Amino acid sequence: MEQPYAIEMLNITKKFPGIVANDNITLQLKKGEIHALLGENGAGKSTLMSVLFGLYQPEEGTIKKDGQVVKIENPNDANDLGIGMVHQHFKLVECFTVLDNIILGVEPNQFGFLKKAEARKKVLELSERYGLRIDPDAKIEDITVGMQQRTEILKMLYRDNEILIFDEPTAVLTPQEINELMQIMRNLAAEGKSILFISHKLAEIMAVADRCSVLRKGKYIGTVNIADTSIPELSAMMVGRNVNFHVEKKEAKPGEVILSVENLTVASDVHKNNAVKNVSLKVHAGEIVCIAGIDGNGQTELVYALTGLKPAISGKITLHGQDITNASIRKRNVLGMSHIPEDRHKHGLVLDYSLENNLVLKRYFEPEFTNKAGMLRQNNIRAYSEKLIEQYDVRSGQGPATIARSMSGGNQQKAIIAREIDTNPELLIAVQPTRGLDVGAIEYIHKQLVAQRDAGKAVLMVSLELDEVMDVPDRILVMHDGEIVGEFDPKKTTEEELGLYMAGAKKDQVKA
Amino acid sequence: MKKNLLKNNIVQSLLTSLICIILGMIVGFIVLLFINPAGAAEAIISIAKNFFCYNSTNMQLKYLGNTLAKTAPLLMCSLSVLFSYKVGLFNIGVAGQYVVGACACLYAALAWHLSWLPCMLLAILAGAVFGAISGALKAYFNVNEVISGIMLNWIGLYGTNMILSNVKEAASPYTYQLSAAGEQAILPTLGLGALFNNNQYVGLALPLSIICAIAIWVILEKTRFGYELKATGYNKNAAKYSGMAEKRNMILTLIIGGALAGLGGSLLYQTGYEQWQCTHSSLPAMGFNGIAAAFLGGLSPIGTIFASFFIQHITAGGTYVDKTMYCSQISDLISAIIVYLCGFVGFFKYAINTHIAKREARKGGNE
Numbered sequence: 001m002e003q004p005y006a007i008e009m010l011n012i013t014k015k016f017p018g019i020v021a022n023d024n025i026t027l028q029l030k031k032g033e034i035h036a037l038l039g040e041n042g043a044g045k046s047t048l049m050s051v052l053f054g055l056y057q058p059e060e061g062t063i064k065k066d067g068q069v070v071k072i073e074n075p076n077d078a079n080d081l082g083i084g085m086v087h088q089h090f091k092l093v094e095c096f097t098v099l100d101n102i103i104l105g106v107e108p109n110q111f112g113f114l115k116k117a118e119a120r121k122k123v124l125e126l127s128e129r130y131g132l133r134i135d136p137d138a139k140i141e142d143i144t145v146g147m148q149q150r151t152e153i154l155k156m157l158y159r160d161n162e163i164l165i166f167d168e169p170t171a172v173l174t175p176q177e178i179n180e181l182m183q184i185m186r187n188l189a190a191e192g193k194s195i196l197f198i199s200h201k202l203a204e205i206m207a208v209a210d211r212c213s214v215l216r217k218g219k220y221i222g223t224v225n226i227a228d229t230s231i232p233e234l235s236a237m238m239v240g241r242n243v244n245f246h247v248e249k250k251e252a253k254p255g256e257v258i259l260s261v262e263n264l265t266v267a268s269d270v271h272k273n274n275a276v277k278n279v280s281l282k283v284h285a286g287e288i289v290c291i292a293g294i295d296g297n298g299q300t301e302l303v304y305a306l307t308g309l310k311p312a313i314s315g316k317i318t319l320h321g322q323d324i325t326n327a328s329i330r331k332r333n334v335l336g337m338s339h340i341p342e343d344r345h346k347h348g349l350v351l352d353y354s355l356e357n358n359l360v361l362k363r364y365f366e367p368e369f370t371n372k373a374g375m376l377r378q379n380n381i382r383a384y385s386e387k388l389i390e391q392y393d394v395r396s397g398q399g400p401a402t403i404a405r406s407m408s409g410g411n412q413q414k415a416i417i418a419r420e421i422d423t424n425p426e427l428l429i430a431v432q433p434t435r436g437l438d439v440g441a442i443e444y445i446h447k448q449l450v451a452q453r454d455a456g457k458a459v460l461m462v463s464l465e466l467d468e469v470m471d472v473p474d475r476i477l478v479m480h481d482g483e484i485v486g487e488f489d490p491k492k493t494t495e496e497e498l499g500l501y502m503a504g505a506k507k508d509q510v511k512a
Numbered sequence: 513m514k515k516n517l518l519k520n521n522i523v524q525s526l527l528t529s530l531i532c533i534i535l536g537m538i539v540g541f542i543v544l545l546f547i548n549p550a551g552a553a554e555a556i557i558s559i560a561k562n563f564f565c566y567n568s569t570n571m572q573l574k575y576l577g578n579t580l581a582k583t584a585p586l587l588m589c590s591l592s593v594l595f596s597y598k599v600g601l602f603n604i605g606v607a608g609q610y611v612v613g614a615c616a617c618l619y620a621a622l623a624w625h626l627s628w629l630p631c632m633l634l635a636i637l638a639g640a641v642f643g644a645i646s647g648a649l650k651a652y653f654n655v656n657e658v659i660s661g662i663m664l665n666w667i668g669l670y671g672t673n674m675i676l677s678n679v680k681e682a683a684s685p686y687t688y689q690l691s692a693a694g695e696q697a698i699l700p701t702l703g704l705g706a707l708f709n710n711n712q713y714v715g716l717a718l719p720l721s722i723i724c725a726i727a728i729w730v731i732l733e734k735t736r737f738g739y740e741l742k743a744t745g746y747n748k749n750a751a752k753y754s755g756m757a758e759k760r761n762m763i764l765t766l767i768i769g770g771a772l773a774g775l776g777g778s779l780l781y782q783t784g785y786e787q788w789q790c791t792h793s794s795l796p797a798m799g800f801n802g803i804a805a806a807f808l809g810g811l812s813p814i815g816t817i818f819a820s821f822f823i824q825h826i827t828a829g830g831t832y833v834d835k836t837m838y839c840s841q842i843s844d845l846i847s848a849i850i851v852y853l854c855g856f857v858g859f860f861k862y863a864i865n866t867h868i869a870k871r872e873a874r875k876g877g878n879e
Contacts, residue, residue, distance in 0.1 A: 307753075309752065309753065328755065328757075329752065329753070329754075329755040330755030330756075330757075331755075332755075333754075333755050339753070341753060346747075346749045346750070347749050347750055347752075347753040348750065348753070349747070349750060350743045350746045350747045350750045350751070351746070351747065352746040352747075353742075353743065353746060357739070357743075361743070361750070361754040362754050362755065364736060364739055364740075365736060370736040374735050374736050374737060375734050375735050375736070376734060376735060376736055376739060378734075
């Protein structure tokens with residue numbers, strides 16, 4: 001028997017200046033199924049969802065709900081049709097309770113007075129029924145990310161949404177929380193909800209979805225039954241070629257200590273507590289050390305202190321034997337520290353500068369680029385940037401003169417990597433170097449990091465992606481609540497074990 | 513082809529500035545129509561004509577000279593605004609820096625009888641000190657430069673009134689005439705005055721201000737210092753990340769900005785064109801007009817040369833409006849409206865770019 005579709009998006013085409021974001025895409029979501037939507041960054045997933053929520057009007061195509069053609073002109077229409085979404089970045093009021101957030105906008109009331117008891121009863125019933133453990137009276141700012149996500153799910157259920165969309169829901173979760181989420185999704189589907197699961201993580205799709213639709217560069221590639229497919233097949237559909245997910249690398253040959261951190265403590269900008277507490281670590285020449293952890297556990301502040309963006313309260317940082325605890329950023333750079341920053345738009349680039357000006361951002365003062373009178377040697381800057389663009393395959397519209405803002409995220413990141421690696425650093429600090437990049441660019445960047453290691457450089461990397469954490473480094477340090485809570489050999493550990501440490505459930509005494 | 517031309521930055525700047533000027537004239541005209549329809553056309557024409565209102569060539573030259581004499585200080589003020597703006601700072605304190613510059617040079621000339629160069633240097637120093645205060649507050653205490661600038665403007669104004677009261681005429685609120693009491697401090701005319709029907713107010717100021725404009729352009733576009741400053745202005749965090757001394761640069765920028773404005777004060781008051789009125793209770797418009805000139809000039813040092821001349825031209829033209837038909841404030845009102853709309857350059861640039869993007873989108877959609 002043919003199952004009726006809960007929602008159908010038929011032959012959707014949406015164009016933007018210079019790009020067809022969605023080219024004749026068809027997505028059919030059956031009732032009660034978990035349907036994965038797979039694609040790289042820029043494949044058109046977000047556009048398609050924006051069309052479904054009425055944020056964009058497609059040039060062509062129709063949307064059907066239960067077989068009836070519907071017109072969705074704004075998010076309210078989508079709500080009325082029972083479509084709900086858990087966004088990647090939660091839309092919650094931090095200082096409100098869970099219950100307040102759930103009823104926000106649809107508060108049950110009589111003559112303007114809230115009837116919270118009624119709402120609480122419904123929320124508790126729902127959370128019982130779907131196995132969502134929440135405390136309705138806890139404030140959002142006090143609860144874990146996992147519970148915040150369950151609050152978002154309850155928001156949809158409270159509104160009696162039938163079609164639930166999860167946009168990259170696992171990006172912020174620990175492995176344990178991911179497993180819980182998968183179970184919740186299965187419960188929801190069993191109760192007849194239809195779920196659209198947007199992701200680029202193949203293992204999760206294989207674990208939870210019934211079917212999977214794949215987009216690539218705005219085009220619809222196909223829909224497959226998960227039971228009949230495999231991870232290599234899905235990845236080939238997603239990127240259009242076979243991708244080697246495993247990073248090829250030889251055994252590391254760690255040499256002398258390059259970076260040594262002793263009892264470092266760094267203040268937090270948001271809390272009264274310190275963000276980094278008494279951290280000690282060492283990075284040797286010829287090895288990649290990765291700091292793993294859930295976002296916001298002090299990794300950012302640790303890197304800020306190492307690179308000089310933020311002062312340390314106490315402790316000692318030594319680079320190749322020199323004390324740099326209080327050295328200026330310029331001094332650290334000149335001594336051989338390179339930094340691929342976490343936020344390439346905030347720190348990594350001057351977006352309104354040309355590519356060539358960005359490529360010399362850390363070297364413009366050298367005699368090669370500035371003469372004795374303080375005038376820039378623009379010919380040398382041009383020649384140098386052309387060399388880097390060629391060598392690192394940075395693609396842009398107008399070569400060295402391209403304004404950095406107009407470049408794609410992947411090429412912006414390549415430009416930063418070119419700049420940071422070409423200074424031939426002793427120590428390369430790479431913070432989430434592959435964030436937001438597609439599979440091809442990730443592969444490239446991982447190769448560059450390994451090449452640096454093989455050239456005898458020390459590499460300290462910070463990552464939130466478990467795949468990356470397991471694959472790239474020679475040594476893993478897990479950070480939780482400002483402390484290093486565990487040290488692992490990636491060959492001898494599992495994602496589950498790391499997850500326990502990341503969540504703070506386990507803790508070792510780690511000596512640097 | 514036309515599309516490519518519109519995308520060109522220089523063409524865009526010129527076009528948007530022209531649109532602003534025309535729009536300002538039209539709005540000014542409409543306001544005049546509301547007040548008194550009979551004289552509106554004539555009034556707006558006299559504003560646009562400025563010195564051409566005179567019939568004889570000699571008189572025209574003389575009054576062109578007057579406009580140029582006031583263009584030089586305006587150009588300095590607009591350079592001050594522009595330079596700070598490139599570093600991401602909005603130097604609204606330019607008015608106060610200009611005033612303390614005037615104060616320093618007048619006092620040095622009338623009380624100490626110093627010659628023109630030391631007077632000018634003192635004016636530069638006074639403006640720089642005011643700029644430094646704003647800069648240091650911004651860099652070390654994160655005090656917004658707009659707030660501290662506005663406060664310093666008033667401190668500068670009343671401080672100047674107080675100090676210059678020591679060198680004012682007994683019977684009037686004006687300072688002594690420079691030609692009578694401080695002739696040694698009058699800027700050399702370099703024979704330029706002869707070109708403008710012996711207008712003694714035209715001299716060193718004009719070429720000096722143009723040289724400053726060119727120097728600012730060179731600093732911003734060609735030097736390491738300019739590279740750092742612009743990087744700081746575009747993205748303070750990236751500047752810090754790459755090891756630039758962003759705090760020092762911020763202070764230095766406002767010091768230079770203040771020095772430029774202070775020099776502006778000297779370039780007007782050391783010609784003897786005006787005496788300082790010690791009962792001023794509002795800041796001279798010069799500094800604020802500098803903001804408009806910087807934007808009208810497309811934030812290019814060379815563009816501001818022409819923009820400053822235009823704004824001074826309009827401001828001076830305002831005085832030729834027929835006062836029997838309009839009240840005496842009308843000249844200031846109309847030139848203020850025009851100057852105000854001159855600030856809308858950025859808005860029109862944005863409009864043009866969105867228009868281009870839309871047109872290309874439609875084209876892309878059809879292909």
